[in-house]
Amino acid sequence: MEKELRRLLNKCVRCGTCRSECPILAELGFEGASPRGLIFLLQGLLNGQANPKKMADRVYNCLLCDACTAVCPGGVEITNLIRAGRREVGRIPAFGPFLKLVLNMVLTRPTLVAAGSRLLWAYQRSGLDRAVRNTGLLKILPGDLGRAEHMLPPLGSRTARGMLPETTPAVGKRRYRVGYFLGCATNLLYPQVAQAVVRVLAANGCEVVIPKGMRCCGIPHLTYGLMATYAQLLRSNLQVFKEAKVDAIISDCASCTATLAHMGQRPLGCDADLPWDEAAKMASKVWDFSAFLVDELGLRRIKRDLTGKVTYHDPCHLVRGVQITRQPRHLLGELGLELVEMSNAAVCCGAAGTFALAHYDLSMAILKKKIDGVGRTGAPLVATSCPACIMQLTAGTKTFGVPAKVVHPAELAAQVH
Amino acid sequence: MSLLRDLGEVLSSDRILTDELDRLCYSYDSSFISRLHRFSPDAVVLPRSVEETVGVVKYASRKGIPIVPRGAGSGESGGAVPVQGGIVMDMSTWKDVVELDVANMQILVRPGLVHDELNRLLAPHGLFFPPDPGSSKMATIGGMVANNSSGLRAIKYGVTENYVLGLEVVLPDGRVITTGGQDCRALKNVSGLNLTKLFVGSEGVLGVITGIRLRLWPRPQSRGLVMAAFPKLEDAPKAVMAVFQAGMLPSGMEIMDSSAIEAVNLYRPDLKLPLCEAILLFEVDGDPAGVAWQVEQIRTICEQWADEVEEALEEARMTQLWEGRSLVAAAVSRLRSEGTRAFIGEDISVPLSRVPEALRGIKSLADKHQIEVVIFGHIGDGNLHTAPVIDPDDEGEVARVQRLADDIHRLALRLQGTVTGEHGVGFVRSQYARQEHGLALDVMFQVKKALDPLGIMNPGKIFPSPVKGAEADGKGTASTAQ
Known part of the structure; x- marks a missing residue:
């Protein structure tokens, strides 16, 4: 492992091309915040020149947005190396132990996820959230959790899984049997997106299955270097997909899509013995919602009934993870909307999973630039294919006073079905 | 800690870095030498005003601490590397x-x-x-x-x-x-x-x-590119001379050898560069009619030697080709899975008439030292970039590549060229300064001494070490190296 890491780290010639793309460096400015700096420090970690304890803060000071990797002329897998570095470092700073517990014990079990969601719902519904904010109790939360609390959207009493049947029949003749990979964030935070996805897929001739035993895609675990848990989840999901006997696996979440689409590749730093070939075969069935609709199903059933302007935000995991940019835009156009591009469409919004929970101010500064871009388009609608981005952009439009509603393309598509 | 306290009187603490990891990140640029040695600064500052800069300089001057100005650290000469410690001034965030x-x-x-x-x-x-x-x-x-x-x-x-x-x-x-x-x-x-x-x-x-x-x-109204693929490397310089002799001055004349072509294809597979011994990329700019005429002329000239000639007039294709060439320097790392490109001996410039000799010379030196070398560069002005691809963990290769770089620099001087066409002398090429400049080096050093009598400004650069010895002899001579 160390040898492989060293070989990949050696590829960096320190040309600094990555400096031009890094949203974190653009805010902080110093070399240690740049992708090149991190790669150098990871080399130092392996050589024993960089203290692992101090390194923990460094390796987590990254959005994993992949912008650097995409432009690196030398082909350095910067994001993968930083993830592997997180595993090497071991310690998660700020609220590490709490987060580890949630990732390893709760997020791996759908029933606990539902129970947690119910608790949060009760917290919001009872007015306790306002009381807690007023008393300043949030300050006792670790990291920036307290300051980021306001970003959580109002939760429903039921998760999407609780609302949707395990199998939804196709409307009319069945063309496909698809597995809907209902990811954690959509399930908990945006059940209306899940309902829209199922509705649109069914209306276009898909029998939609939401397999019961499906678990988290594992991206939070990859992000925090918890490779063993990631491997567990992958093994379990692989079995579930196999049993579901589906033609395609559809995801509405950019992060889940990218993770699943790459499940056939052993992540750097993961030494678990898994059936990677089998995973690769399954990965070839994975589709982003818009891409499946545009490239596979065709847009036969869509009416161009919507009007007005819309702008599109490219989630990092879609634009760089699986190179999908055209299809969601095409879909929006086919719905009758006028697409107005923002200049920074493919720049990270600063959400990056749980990044804001430990780096609130930095995340907000990155978000501010994104929202400025949205504002300049004058569009009243921002569409994006990722629940984490939806949450971040929604918080951004409110915080920075840009009157734009943030939606998933599926929600718009569902309006004309 | 006193450095932090003292500098804190000049600029805000979030723009002073003294943490060990931060300082480590200023110990390098792209140069291979900064990969082999650690040159950590004592502190890093990020000034954003003239007052702050003056404050730091005055402080360093009072204390006799070296100052090393730095931009993006993308240089290849060790110029921004604090070889004698001191304060690195990272100017990259002051960009108004x-x-x-x-x-x-x-x-x-x-x-x-x-x-x-x-x-x-x-x-x-x-x-x-x-x-x-x-x-x-x-x-x-x-x-x-x-x-x-x-x-x-x-x-x-x-x-x-x-x-x-x-x-x-x-x-x-x-x-x-x-x-x-x-x-x-x-x-x-x-x-x-x-x-x-x-x-x-x-x-x-x-x-x-x-x-x-x-x-x-x-900004010129229009531009166009011609890409010509030569089956023989030594024919490429002939085409360059012929274009000049036809009375044309392209805005760019670039060469890539077979390995450079392979590297670009690995970096940008969509470019689909033809495989051959050398590609010449010509850029012409100006008014649309003139561009079209020149593109046609260059095509005809190249066809005497080239197997394949492509005219690119669409913006998308031109950007693609130009970017591919621009980033070949680092893309070379892709050529070898356990290897990387070493920025060493990478910037010689020779007289136009001696470009073929230089190309042959570099290849034979690479053979002699058993190092894989990629060549590309600005052939129109004789500025050739050589890119050795080595395994940096292999001590033998590391030693050989340093000998190769030395030979390449000496070759350039022998061909009446220079050791650096555009990257600078920095730390890595100062040893050739005496041979290249003779007595003029002493005058350069006198100028340096007149402005910087304490020698705090970026010590160890341009002038061959040990410069201090020269100061001690009181004659203002810049060492006798070479």
């Missing part, structure tokens, strides 16, 4: 445009502005800053001025110094001067000794550049 004066075709910028950002903001005004380094996306204007950089378009447009109207410089004693006339906005000015040209390319050894007034040029 102080004034864009479109009517007078000039702009005043702070040193941290990135080349590509500058040209993007000039584009809507129909203007541009012509020097075009391959590192456009990261190189700062301050770094370009300090190294007198150029790049792909130097053949027609010249180098950075041709566009610098004046500079604001903080001298080692804390005085702030403006060269090129305190308040001058004229495009021509021969008044006084040309201090601007003295500071351009001075690599931070004379002072800290805090303001740069650049002359801007009208």
Whole structure:
């Protein structure tokens, strides 16, 4: 492992091309915040020149947005190396132990996820959230959790899984049997997106299955270097997909899509013995919602009934993870909307999973630039294919006073079905 | 800690870095030598005003601490590496445009502005800053001025110094001067000794550049590319000479050898460069009719030797090809799975008539030292970039590549060329200064001493070490190395 890491780290010639793309460096400015700096420090970690304890803060000071990797002329897998570095470092700073517990014990079990969601719902519904904010109790939360609390959207009493049947029949003749990979964030935070996805897929001739035993895609675990848990989840999901006997696996979440689409590749730093070939075969069935609709199903059933302007935000995991940019835009156009591009469409919004929970101010500064871009388009609608981005952009439009509603393309598509 | 406290009186604490990990990140640039040794600074500051810069310089001067100005750290000569410790001044976050004066075709910028950002903001005004380094996306204007950089378009447009109207410089004693006339906005000015040209390319050894007034040029209406694939490497220089003899001055004339072609194809598979011994990439610009005519002429000339000639006139394809060539320097790392590109011996420039000799010479030296070498560069002005691909963990290869670089530098001097066409001397090429400049090196050192008697400005650069010995003999001679 160390040898492989060293070989990949050696590829960096320190040309600094990555400096031009890094949203974190653009805010902080110093070399240690740049992708090149991190790669150098990871080399130092392996050589024993960089203290692992101090390194923990460094390796987590990254959005994993992949912008650097995409432009690196030398082909350095910067994001993968930083993830592997997180595993090497071991310690998660700020609220590490709490987060580890949630990732390893709760997020791996759908029933606990539902129970947690119910608790949060009760917290919001009872007015306790306002009381807690007023008393300043949030300050006792670790990291920036307290300051980021306001970003959580109002939760429903039921998760999407609780609302949707395990199998939804196709409307009319069945063309496909698809597995809907209902990811954690959509399930908990945006059940209306899940309902829209199922509705649109069914209306276009898909029998939609939401397999019961499906678990988290594992991206939070990859992000925090918890490779063993990631491997567990992958093994379990692989079995579930196999049993579901589906033609395609559809995801509405950019992060889940990218993770699943790459499940056939052993992540750097993961030494678990898994059936990677089998995973690769399954990965070839994975589709982003818009891409499946545009490239596979065709847009036969869509009416161009919507009007007005819309702008599109490219989630990092879609634009760089699986190179999908055209299809969601095409879909929006086919719905009758006028697409107005923002200049920074493919720049990270600063959400990056749980990044804001430990780096609130930095995340907000990155978000501010994104929202400025949205504002300049004058569009009243921002569409994006990722629940984490939806949450971040929604918080951004409110915080920075840009009157734009943030939606998933599926929600718009569902309006004309 | 006292350094942190003292500097804290000059600039805010979030722009002073003394943490060990942060300091480590300023121990390198792209040079291979900074991979082999650690040159950590004692502190790093990120100034954003003349006052802050003056404050740091005065403090360093009082204490006799070295100061190393730094841009993006994308240099390849160790120029921004603190080889004698001290304070690194990271200027990259000070990137304001102080004034864009479109009517007078000039702009005043702070040193941290990135080349590509500058040209993007000039584009809507129909203007541009012509020097075009391959590192456009990261190189700062301050770094370009300090190294007198150029790049792909130097053949027609010249180098950075041709566009610098004046500079604001903080001298080692804390005085702030403006060269090129305190308040001058004229495009021509021969008044006084040309201090601007003295500071351009001075690599931070004379002072800290805090303001740069650049002359801007009208952006050409049109451009076109011709890509020619040569089955024989030595035929490429013949085509270059023939284009000149036909009375044309392309804005770029680039060469890539077979390995460079392979590297670009690995980096950008969509480019589909033809596989051959050498590709020449010509860029012409100007009015649309002239561009079309020149493209046609160049095609005809190249067809005498080339197997395949492509004319690219669509913007998308031109951008693709140009970017592919621009980033080949680092893309070379892709050629070997356990290897990487070493930036060493990478910037020789030779007389045009001796380019074929240089190409042959480099290849045979590479064979002699058993190192895989990729060649590309600005063939139109004889500036050849050699890129050895080595395993940096293999001690034998590391030793051999250093001997190879030394031989390449000596080859360049033998061919009446220079060890550096555009990257600078820095730390890695100072050992050739005596051979290249003779007595003139002593005069350079006298100038340095006059401005920086304490020797705090970027010590260990340009002048061969040990410079201190030369100071001690009181004669102002810059060592006798070589």
